[in-house]
Amino acid sequence: MAKIEDFSVGPLDDGQLKKARENIRRERSAGSDKPLSVAIMGQTGVGKTSLLNSLFGTDLAVGHVRPVTRRPEPVSVAGTSRHMLTFWDMPGIGESDAADETHLAMYLERLIHCDVAIWACHADSPSTAYDEQCLRRLLDTVAIETRRLIMSKLTFVLTKADVLAPPPWIFDMRGDRGTFGPGGALLRRLEEKAAYYESVFLEPRADLLLASTYGTGEFTVSDERLGFDRRGVHYRGYFSQQVCDTYSERYPAHREVFSRLRDNHRVLPCSALFRFNLTRLMTGVVNRLGPSAVFRFRRLLQEVEELAEVPVSTARTYGNLMIWDGERGTKAFDLAEIPL
Incomplete structure (x- = not known):
């Protein structure tokens, strides 16, 4: 493998700064x-x-x-x-x-x-x-x-x-x-x-799981599994209901964040x-x-x-049980015919 020499970069001039800003804007726009x-x-x-x-x-x-x-x-x-x-x-x-x-x-x-x-x-x-x-x-x-x-x-x-x-x-x-x-x-x-x-x-x-969600900029909790950056909040591992409950009790101000992580x-x-x-x-x-x-x-x-939302007229058709009165030869019950 070819050796990569150490190098350092000095201060950027105005032209280089302008080009760097344009590249950053372009990357953000593309994303x-x-x-x-x-x-x-x-x-x-x-x-x-x-x-x-x-x-x-x-x-x-x-x-x-x-x-x-x-x-x-x-x-x-x-x-x-x-x-x-x-x-x-x-x-x-x-x-x-x-x-x-x-x-x-x-x-x-x-x-x-x-x-x-x-x-x-x-x-x-x-x-x-x-x-x-x-x-x-x-x-x-x-x-x-x-x-x-x-x-x-x-x-x-x-x-x-x-x-x-x-x-x-x-x-x-x-x-x-x-x-x-x-x-x-x-x-x-x-x-x-x-x-x-x-x-x-x-x-x-x-060991393969990662739970992620967006943050609001106010999240500062961090431990060996839970972290945050500019892109959001992350948890390495399985974010079970038990894990969610534990974090929510410990940091109640961030319950919504933990709930979104749980949704993962x-x-x-x-x-x-x-x-x-x-x-x-x-x-x-x-x-x-x-x-x-x-x-x-x-x-x-x-x-x-x-x-x-489901229209009532549609919901009425979902009844899949009709009671038939065999002695009288008539319907005893049909949800679609019951007045509401």
Whole structure:
């Protein structure tokens, strides 16, 4: 290897200073205009396309019998000025070994180049083996630093939470619209599922994990795992609920920062049909993209509360239980016909 001689640089003259400032402005401008991308991946049939359609009002084809997404499908959202955020609907895995070879290669390429990746799992499946196997195959093909890069981008979600019933879902009606939420027993069930998925996908890979969020300039807490710089606040390792609670109790002034760090490693149950937790999902994605993204897509975040709203006329059609009086030959109960 060629030897690099030591050298020193003297004071810059006016021309050099002007050029340096121009270079800095150019680099900042290029970074702020950089297109941002989010990939949605997971097994066939977990509802990746339905999730995108609910988030953005798109009409991507959904396969209720057989998979229809055969190649990455982009959906772009405009921010301020020229800024764009693109969500990539990835083909599902789990159809066949041959298809998985192709699709996992697509996943790896997208995981390396995207800014955030959402790995979707079916909320009603108790099995994590196949998703874990595919994730391990992806990570085993790359060097340790690339593994850390990939894991720092991944957010795990439990889709189709609406299929978990009973116990019942609650529709909070406010005029002609409302929002869905799980009842107490169902909420505990969802929390248990989310904790289990964290224990499978994240806890064993704590050495690969990094939680990051934007800061407000007032954050000064630092220890061997927690640090901060001009780009935000960072935590090396698995930011579990226990870790979040410990820091929040110790530094209550920064609870919001710790909550955003926790969102990096929180498995989020959601439902495209009920529009449940779509607001939290979108907010978490934009927060993970960094402080520039929060500014660039502030309009999107201002409108994100509407993602949870479902028209009453639509919610009435979700009742999947009709009671038939066999003796009289009439319907005894049908939610769609009950006056509200």
